[in-house]
Every structure is written in C-alpha cells, then in structure tokens.
Amino acid sequence: MVHAAVVGMGYVGIPVALTLANSGINVIGIDIDEKKINDLNNSQYPLEGYEPGIKNLLESVVKKNLFSASLDYSDAKDADVWIVCVQTPFLVSEFKPNFNALNGAISSISKNLKTNATVIVESTIPPGTMEEVVIPLLEKYSNLSSGQDFGVGHCPERVMPGKLLHNLTNYNRVLGASDPQTHSVMLDIYSRITSGELYRTNLKTAEVIKTFENTYRDVEIAMANDFAKYCDAIGVDFYEVRDQVNTVESRNLHLPGGGVGGHCIPKDTWLLAYGSRGKYSPNFLTMAREINDSMPQHICDLSIDKLKHFGLNPKTSSITILGLSYLEESDDVRNSPSAQLYSLLKNNVNDVRIHDHYAHSYPGISHTDDIDAALKDSNLIIVMVAHNFYRGLDLIKTSKMMKTNLLIDTRNIFSKSTLKESNFNFTILGRGKSW
Ligand code: SAJ
Numbered sequence: 169m170v171h172a173a174v175v176g177m178g179y180v181g182i183p184v185a186l187t188l189a190n191s192g193i194n195v196i197g198i199d200i201d202e203k204k205i206n207d208l209n210n211s212q213y214p215l216e217g218y219e220p221g222i223k224n225l226l227e228s229v230v231k232k233n234l235f236s237a238s239l240d241y242s243d244a245k246d247a248d249v250w251i252v253c254v255q256t257p258f259l260v261s262e263f264k265p266n267f268n269a270l271n272g273a274i275s276s277i278s279k280n281l282k283t284n285a286t287v288i289v290e291s292t293i294p295p296g297t298m299e300e301v302v303i304p305l306l307e308k309y310s311n312l313s314s315g316q317d318f319g320v321g322h323c324p325e326r327v328m329p330g331k332l333l334h335n336l337t338n339y340n341r342v343l344g345a346s347d348p349q350t351h352s353v354m355l356d357i358y359s360r361i362t363s364g365e366l367y368r369t370n371l372k373t374a375e376v377i378k379t380f381e382n383t384y385r386d387v388e389i390a391m392a393n394d395f396a397k398y399c400d401a402i403g404v405d406f407y408e409v410r411d412q413v414n415t416v417e418s419r420n421l422h423l424p425g426g427g428v429g430g431h432c433i434p435k436d437t438w439l440l441a442y443g444s445r446g447k448y449s450p451n452f453l454t455m456a457r458e459i460n461d462s463m464p465q466h467i468c469d470l471s472i473d474k475l476k477h478f479g480l481n482p483k484t485s486s487i488t489i490l491g492l493s494y495l496e497e498s499d500d501v502r503n504s505p506s507a508q509l510y511s512l513l514k515n516n517v518n519d520v521r522i523h524d525h526y527a528h529s530y531p532g533i534s535h536t537d538d539i540d541a542a543l544k545d546s547n548l549i550i551v552m553v554a555h556n557f558y559r560g561l562d563l564i565k566t567s568k569m570m571k572t573n574l575l576i577d578t579r580n581i582f583s584k585s586t587l588k589e590s591n592f593n594f595t596i597l598g599r600g601k602s603w
Pocket of ligand 1: 288325328431432496
C-alpha cells in the first residue's frame with residue numbers, strides 16, 4: 169500500500185484522511201477550495217465547530233509528512249486508494265440529486281486513475297448510483313475496466329458533527345463491493361480507521377443500508393412531530409404520553425421540534441426515493457419527510473396566531489428566535505430550521521431577531537450572540553434550539569425586558585410552572601398553551 173487520496177476536505181473527508189495517515193500511510197487530501205488546502209498544509213483545521221482531537225491529529229500527521237493537501241488530482245496519480253467524500257445534495261423541487269460535486273470528483277479521479285487502484289465512495293448516494301453513475305464515469309476517462317483494471321467500493325459515512333473522530337474510530341462500517349479483491353482492500357483501509365465491525369456486502373445493499381438508516385430516523389422524528397400536533401389539537405400532554413409509551417419495551421418515541429436540520433437527515437429520504445428509479449414510490453417515507461419539512465411553517469403559523477390573539481399587529485411586532493444551529497450545543501447551521509422559520513416570519517413580521525452563541529454565520533441572516541439585545545422590547549420568544557444556555561435564562565428578568573410576555577417553546581426546555589411564575593403566556597409544542 170503506497171498511499172491514499174481523499175477527495176473532499178469536509179466534515180467527512182478530513183477525519184478519514186487524518187486517521188488513515190495516522191495509521192502510517194501517505195495520504196493526500198484533495199479539494200477545490202484553495203483556502204482549505206492552505207489551512208490544512210499549515211496544520212490549521214479549516215472547518216467551524218469544536219472537534220475533540222482533530223487539531224492535534226492534523227498537526228501530528230503533517231509534521232510526520234504523512235498528510236498533505238492539494239488542489240491538483242495529478243498529485244495523487246500514484247494513489248492505490250481513492251476515497252470520495254463530497255456532498256450530494258438533493259433538489260427537492262426537481263426531484264433529483266445534485267451530482268455536480270460527485271461527477272467532478274469521479275471524472276477527475278478517472279483522469280488520474282492507475283491500474284489496480286481502488287475507488288471508494290463514502291458520500292451518501294441514491295441506491296444504484298455506484299453502478300449507474302460512478303463506474304461508467306470512472307471507465308469513461310480512464311479507458312480501464314472496472315473489476316479487471318480497478319476496484320470500486322461504497323463505504324457510507326456515519327459522521328456526526330462534534331463527535332467526528334469518536335464516531336469514525338469506533339462505529340461499525342458497511343463495505344460495499346462487487347469483488348473479493350476490493351473487499352480485501354477495503355478491509356485493510358477501514359481496519360486502520362475503526363475498531364468497529366466491518367460488514368461486507370454488495371454495492372447496492374450498502375447504498376440502501378445508509379439511506380434506510382437515516383430515513384428511519386427521519387420517520388421516527390416525523391412521528392413525534394405528528395403526535396405532538398395531535399396532542400395539541402385535543403389538549404393532551406405529548407410528553408406525558410411519550411414517557412408512558414417509552415416504558416413499553418421496543419418503543420422509542422422521539423422528540424418533536426421546530427424542524428429537522430443538519431447535513432444528512434433532510435436529504436437522505438429523497439435520495440432513497442430517487443434510488444428506486446420510479447419502480448416504487450415510498451409515499452409513507454416521503455410524507456414523513458414532508459411533515460418534518462413543514463414544522464417551521466407550523467411554528468410560524470402558531471407565532472402569527474399568538475400575536476393576533478393578544479391584539480398585536482404582526483407587521484409592527486418584534487420576535488426573538490432562540491437558536492440558529494440545527495442541533496443543541498453545536499455551531500453547525502446546515503439546513504437550519506430556524507433559518508427557514510426566520511424567512512417565513514419575515515414575510516409577516518417587521519422585526520425578527522435570531523440569537524445563537526455557537527453559530528458563526530448564516531447567509532442572509534445577521535444573528536446576535538448578545539441575549540439582552542435579542543430579548544429587549546421583544547413581543548414573542550420562540551425557543552427553536554435546546555442550547556443549555558437557554559435553560560439557564562432568568563425568565564423573570566427576561567419577562568420584564570420584553571414588551572409583551574409571549575413565548576413558544578418548540579423543545580420543551582422550560583417547565584410550565586416556571587413559565588407561569590414568570591408571567592409568560594406560553595405555548596409548548598406538544599404540551600398545549602397557557603392561554
Ligand atoms: N431532531 C428532532 N427530534 C429528535 C431528534 C433529532 O427534532 O428526536 C432534530 C434535531 O434537532 C436536528 C435533526 O433532527 O435538527 C437531526 O438531528 P440528529 O440527532 O439526527 O443529528 P445529525 O443530523 O447529525 O444525525 C447524524 C446522522 N448520522 C449520519 O448521517 C451518519 C444520524 O443518522 C445519527 O443518528 C446521528 O448523527 C447520531 O445520533 O449520531
């Protein structure tokens with residue numbers, strides 16, 4: 169094994185490249201972003217977010233000359249293994265995946281692929297993509313034949329921001345390939361990376377395992393959201409119900425919220441649906457996705473109704489959204505439900521503010537990390553993210569800072585008694601309202 173190349177220096181690619189280099193083989197990280205390349209070569213972690221251990225690991229492998237980064241695929245033309253970790257977004261309005269990054273990576277690899285090399289895709293892709301898109305593209309520019317002259321594998325990523333190295337070095341992994349030689353190369357690679365189990369299967373099964381894995385979670389969350397709206401409609405406390413239901417073995421009701429964000433859950437159901445190529449429409453699964461997608465609109469409707477109920481004109485009111493990240497205790501804002509809620513509210517409400525003390529920036533949204541500025545003279549607070557910081561807010565002080573004491577808690581972080589003691593007129597998603 170001479171060396172490996174990892175294409176896509178993002179949340180997936182960087183940990184893979186550094187962990188692989190740390191196992192003692194030379195790794196080149198390839199990306200199209202020159203700043204990222206320069207940062208990496210200067211041992212600067214280029215992504216936002218706190219990832220335990222990653223800065224030290226980067227410094228160590230750069231110092232040992234085991235890792236370097238480049239814009240140029242030809243720098244890796246001697247690579248024995250190529251690992252592709254680029255984004256694969258889905259265009260819901262057109263019901264098709266955006267393969268620009270994948271096609272770009274695979275075409276460039278194809279022009280630099282050496283005989284007997286192995287190409288492994290970690291990106292999450294619709295079932296059928298390896299055989300119908302990746303292999304033909306690799307053969308097109310390399311004039312090599314898959315199976316004879318090079319191997320192809322699919323090892324779907326299983327990352328979670330904030331726990332990148334931990335998950336990568338402990339989680340089980342699925343190794344999809346169509347020949348034993350490629351499986352043995354993948355076993356060598358991934359046994360260097362993780363102590364978890366390595367399960368061998370074929371390419372399409374590996375694609376389905378990953379898309380099912382996340383679709384399953386999306387459906388679990390959609391169930392919680394639909395149950396919560398049902399409970400609000402008939403005046404029952406969803407959280408009381410959930411506690412009792414979850415005492416029954418093999419029940420695991422999830423939590424409702426203002427939406428489902430992140431880099432993978434919002435798109436993987438669509439990738440799965442697309443992968444059946446029209447042979448089957450998983451309507452139940454896509455309906456669950458649409459329920460989760462509708463949550464920011466549901467919260468927007470609750471907010472406007474609440475303002476009007478208390479005689480306030482939305483146009484001249486002020487709303488404070490607490491939380492911009494897609495997940496508590498994270499600075500990751502990808503597919504942020506709060507950003508979607510912000511856009512919906514801005515169509516109806518004059519002054520919409522977003523507070524977050526982790527998130528750095530979001531295109532088109534200027535949020536603040538000053539909680540007092542976010543709350544002062546506001547009419548309505550909407551808790552969208554369960555950051556611990558919000559649980560510690562002095563609600564009596566907060567109540568006095570506001571013009572009117574209206575509050576919508578989508579993450580059930582405040583108890584009803586605390587909210588009542590602080591004179592808030594509140595709605596808790598799934599737990600009804602105080603007015
Ligand atoms: N969410 C809810 N209710 C819940 C759980 C989550 O509304 O009960 C929302 C979150 O607020 C967030 C979104 O869903 O906006 C996604 O949350 P997540 O916990 O699933 O976080 P992700 O997107 O980082 O999920 C990743 C996924 N892993 C991969 O795609 C490889 C997911 O499959 C994992 O279960 C999750 O990490 C994990 O827990 O490790």
